[in-house]
Amino acid sequence: MGATTLGPYTKYEIPDxxxxxxxxxxxxxxxxxxxxxxxxxWWIKSQSPADTVQTFSGSLSDxxxxxxxxxWSSATEVFEEVGLHEVEIxxxxxxxxxxxxxxxxxxxxxxxxxxxTV
Numbered sequence: 001m002g003a004t005t006l007g008p009y010t011k012y013e014i015p016d017x018x019x020x021x022x023x024x025x026x027x028x029x030x031x032x033x034x035x036x037x038x039x040x041x042w043w044i045k046s047q048s049p050a051d052t053v054q055t056f057s058g059s060l061s062d063x064x065x066x067x068x069x070x071x072w073s074s075a076t077e078v079f080e081e082v083g084l085h086e087v088e089i090x091x092x093x094x095x096x097x098x099x100x101x102x103x104x105x106x107x108x109x110x111x112x113x114x115x116x117t118v
Contacts, residue, residue: 003086007105012115013079018070019061020089020100030066031091031098038068039090040075045104046084058089082109 009015022031038058054077061069068089072078078085085107089100 003102003104005104007107009079009105009107011079011082011107011110012112013107014072014076017061017072018087018103020068020070022066022068022091022098022100030064033060033063033066033068033091036060036063036091036093040070040087041090042075042078042085042087044081044083045086079107080115082107
């Protein structure tokens with residue numbers, strides 16, 4: 001799997017949830033994720049040395065159709081750091097475990113000097 005580019009975003013943004021579908025090896029049939037847990041792993045690639053990988057929970061949006069959601073609203077710190085970010089989503093049920101492609105996005109500086117109140 002490759003990397004998919006998202007954004008760009010502005011510091012302090014909270015975009016809509018990222019929806020990702022996990023497919024079986026044929027690339028067509030979704031994996032039934034009923035009973036699976038979702039973890040999101042994120043780091044700022046552009047920092048030197050690179051930041052420590054951080055983890056937060058995702059959710060099953062439509063488990064039988066293999067769709068998971070990354071609710072950015074539960075991880076607002078992602079968009080408080082300027083730089084090139086990478087996110088990888090993992091799903092597992094204690095027996096099987098699958099990783100997503102990498103999602104890459106740039107967070108640029110904002111004119112706002114603190115989190116907007118809107």
